[in-house]
Amino acid sequence: MKIVIIGGTGLIGSKTADRLRKQGHEVIAAAPNTGVNTITGEGLAEALAGAAVVIDLANSPSFEDKAVLEFFETSGRNLMAAEKAAGVKHHIALSIVGVDRLPDSGYMRAKVAQEKIIRESGLPYTIVHSTQFMEFLSGIAQSGTIGDTVHLSPAYVQPIASDDVADNMAAFATAAPVNGIVEISGPERVRLNELVARYLKAMGDARKVTADPDALYFGARLEDGSLVSDNNPRLGRITFEQWFATAARK
Template sequence: MKITVVGASGLIGTRLSERLRRSGHEVTDASLSFGVDTVTGKGLDAAIAGTDAVVDVTNAASFGDSAALDFFRASTKNLLAAASEAGVGHYLALSVVGTPRLVESDYFRAKMVQENLIRASNRPYTILRSTQFYEFINGLIDIGAQGDVFRLPPALMRPVAAAEVAAFLAELTLATPLGGIVEIGGPEQFGIDDVARVYLAANEDERPVITDPSTSYFGVELTDDALLPGAGARAAAQTLPDWLYQSMAD
């Protein structure tokens, strides 16, 4: 099977491309570093020509103001047009659990636009929504950094290892298009404040975490379940303590 991974230089893209190649598939890596610009369209037609499936794991460089919206709108329109021209049989995209509940945020509103464009395209598609990656916990808890303390909400989440998201995405890529949305989350449920405490303790960081429900999450005040996947979500296997141990051993 010939597959184009768009955003192949990123956290998920590198893992996805490697996994697909190990399974014997022909993979084209597409990203800025490979000479493909999805916003301008540069190199896009050549990267997608003759491919059976396109997997979009791109992300915006900025989470604020209109930058994310501009990126996802332009990038997704160009990708869908190129996929249509090439007769691609399966279009997949990686999104975020909770997106419809978080559209007050510039970033999640942009992700909602991306999802809507895909659904309206008449292309065979699958959208995978994932919870936050363990690899991004450091950036996540930084939203509450105030001097020598962290003020973070107790809203619940189920963080997940990027490798398991890439593995599920590879599985979906090789399957029949769902024409809908599927979700994945980690095996454990924590409050964001408790995730921070576990992460900081593992890194021997003694700064305290103060539970503060008013702390916004990328511009949104969270309800308790805003970041949780639905009942039918794929449950990943690797726990946060196991991932922390492995990441420190590497």
């Protein structure tokens, strides 16, 4: 089966492509650096010709409110049109647990807009809501750093390792469309500030983490349940300690 992965050279894309190729599928890793651009349309029709499944893992190069909304709307519309023309049978998109609970975040609003385009396209689809990747912990710590102190919300998170995300994306690619949302999550629920403190300690980073209920996450104030799923998510197998021992320093 031919499967096109938009954003196929990124963290999740490259791991998903590797898994599907090992299963014997023809996989096209589509990205601007491979000649496929969902914003301009360059190379899109050629990449999708004969494809049965498209996995959309593309991300905006800018998180500024206007730019990120334009990216996901333009990319989404171009993709849906090209997939219809190519006769694609299943569109799969990776999104975020809690995306519709954080309207103050421009990034989350853009992802909501992307999902709306998918639902209204008429194409069979699966939208995968994932919790935060463990690989994002360093960036989350940096985003809350003021001087030598990291200010982070004490809201709950349930981070998932990128290997678990890729396992799930590969499985969805060979399954029937659900025409709805499925959720994936890490195995451990923990407060964000406590998890980042564990991460920094393990890294030998001397910054102090403080719980700050008013600290913003991508422009939004978090509640306890903003970023976690109680909707029977598929749980990953890799714990924070296992991930840190094998992947954190790479």
